[in-house]
Amino acid sequence: MQGQDAPVCGAIDIGSNTLRVVIARCLSAGLDILATDEALVRIGESVNATGEISSEKQDHAIAVLRQFQQLGQQHSAQVTLAIATEAIRKATNRAAFLAAIKDATGIDIHCIDGVIESVLTFYGATYTLNEQARTPAFVGVMDLGGGSTELVLAKHQQIIWHTSLPIGSGWLHDRYLTADPPTYSDNETASTFLRTYLHGLELDRFPSILYATGGSANTLLRMAQQAFGLNTTDDTLTYTDLIRCEGLLWSLPAQEIAQRYQIDTRRARILSAGVLILRSIMKRFELSEIHVSTNGIREGLALAYARYGEQWFEKTRQAAQGSTPAQMTHKQRVVSSANTYDELFVDAGLRMFRERAKVMFSWRDAVLQNKDIEAVHKMRVASRRLRAVMDAYEGIADPKIFKPAYKLVKKTADVLGAARDTDVMIQNLQAQLAHLPSLEQAGIRWLLNRLEAYRKDHQQALIAHINSLDEIAVMRQLEHCLRKER
Template identity: 60%
Template sequence: MPEQTASVCAAIDIGSNTLRVVVARCSPADFEILAEDEALVRIGESVNSTGAISAEKRELTISVLKRFQSLAQEFKADTTLAIATEAIRKAKNRTDFLQAIQQETGIEVHCIGGDVEATLTFYGATYTVSKLPQPPTQIGVMDMGGGSTELVFAKNLHISWHTSLPIGSGWLHDRYLQADPPTVADQATARTFLRTYLGGLNIKSFPPMLFVTGGSANSLLLLSKRAFSLDEDLDVLTYEDLLRCEGLLWALPAEEVAQRYQLDVQRARIITAGALILRAILETFHLKEIHVSSFGIREGLALAYCRDGERWLQRAQQRAESAQQSSQQVIAGSELLNDTTTYHDDFGMTGRRMFQERAEDMLSWREAVLRRKDIEAVHKMRVASRRLRATMDAYQSVCDPKKFSAVYRQVKEIADVLGVARDTDVMIENLHQQAGQGSLAEQQGCEWLVQQLTNYRQEHQEKVEQVLRSLDERSFMRKVMACLPEEEIINGKG
């Protein structure tokens, strides 16, 4: 493709939450969007649940891609490019899924790695910034997807460091926030995970200006404008804006949020997790606001093709590798510190310390729950078990898979059995508070329900005691600590 020739390109992104297409006329000097379309398919939902892309998600994806093809043909696109990201990378039936798409549509989908994803996102998100007379010296770009979050730091618009984090709005929602609206306990557990994970990244300093792209970020900006009468031209979300968004999202069911503020109902469910992630980023790295970019990986893909033609993927991989080699570190201000080995060492050692603290906290309530003298002991042990699970989630990437899986199942069993006990205790307590109110028939009905729940709670106590009495504390602690390598091994001494 001649370097200065304007070409019409259709760029498709098959993400964990959403499928999107942009049709653009682009040259090295200009970028004009002709048409856009998207569909919320939530491929990541089935991958998170079963490890594979379901037949239903596959057929829906193919249907949407055929619609995108029609749009590309309508605008006489010279080429159609397609990439797939985190959910497809993780799916055990990825190859079959991509082959089915090619057979049904003729579209070749490139399943790209996180480093290439970060590079293409940076191209798109910084396109308008690069046109400024004086672009900011240091910026960060964050693409918050459904299954992963790409984070890129740049100096003078050249990538100095990037990483792909295996967390996204869809993943966080499916893992912790399935109630509608999310419960206070679910919110607390998700926040524990985010604080633990982001704190463990060992990023010494953050660029002063952060551009965020992705469906959840743009939906939160749209929600803020419609709910709080913000300027339509505004592209900034402040910490206070995110708090106000959370207030709505925690108080109202997703369907009501969607109806009030003209959002897709599935998107309204997911952005609760998006708000948590963005707020955690601001708190962890001491930022006051983010700039929301409507450009992202699709525009970056089109620009990469415009720049490099058929070699776009090869060149994007080369640039990603070059950026990785030139950083090999976690950024600290304008200086690069801590090589990758040290980063993982610090991360692992911090994980061992937190595993021990969280596990000991959970076990400290065991005897009180078994004695059943303090009704709050069940609640406190349940909270501690959920915090341990959230911490384990944060450090799963550096754990021994088999050892981690066994302990995680045990912690989940403890959390689940305590959850049933706690929920029943709360229902009984609420009914006791209502005793004596209403008609005689209502009071009698209330008393009957209290008795049924009390009987159930006593039966369930046997299950609680069975699980907790079989819990050998020393053995459990050994198994928890064995999930992560010994400190001597982490430091290269073993």
């Protein structure tokens, strides 16, 4: 085989959801892949919950990395490269986590930013394009991770624009889609957030060919092939395919999805978020289909080493900096300077803050009157949609003003949610009561009496909270979150 003297490297990606490794012989023309492996650890789950990487997640990650090292030894890997992405970037105990890995395994980990992450993803997802008879001139690459999503545009294999969005399948699941399966209301709230956030990505032109990589994209492709009888040699997912996948994921619990389609149950739990992000990206940029690539950032890391050797990190950063200045993160593009300040984006945020808050307050009197349980439901939905819009604009808001405003809206949604959930339980039990045997009716009546007593007590807390909301003051607080300097 050609290139027997070429170095063998192990390239490791420590992601928010998954740890992955590729063992490859680094040839001048590309990679000779010898082995791959991965493990779902969900480091981002603990970061989203507490801001830190828990000791359990750290121990799990170290155990997986040791397995990766053994795999590398089996193939005589001379070099081990490792990068960490979004969840580790965000963790408050990042330094301690990286030091613990170094002590336990000897592996030095580069905690890369979103810009380098985008470039390495592009390298990996597109390196087989040169093998095609006709290479597309204008392509996009999307890496849907657990904690972030990278988007890259390229012409003639040269990156012209890229961005890192702090939205991933694990993050969206933990923020909005924790029910199993997710509820319609959760879907609406998460969709509102994505639609609002993606509206801020202003591009004159988006390629018609998009390659998607990452665990969720690849799992959805396999799931669609099994569920709908798609051609297993085709890497394409259409918008309709994703709608059909979404229907299954919103109808069946994760355990059943896992059993039907041979998916890790933990992966099945976050697929509903993954499909929603993919579908939202396709809708935003009017794409009818995407191509799913099994290659991604770990292969990109190995390719960077094959091309640049020990200077892979510096050379990759230089390649990123040499691209067009439009390639900045969503947050930076909006606030970096007067020349790139996206006033339309901020104006849209102010408008949506006002509109969502106005709808929420429009149900205030009906909730206080407590005559129609649907009023509580309507105000709760409105408060969650306001919260979703606020999530989308958190990156450019004044944190000192935003945090108390967000806390107030979240508390409103929680108080309304407790009332609504109790109303639904009471309503369902009342509907079942007449159809139950007399022996069971006594128990149901006892439960109903307890729930109705709780609901009555909670109504007082609900009234107190709703009465404490000063509509004018709340509106002013929301507007000041995004107040522009005049």
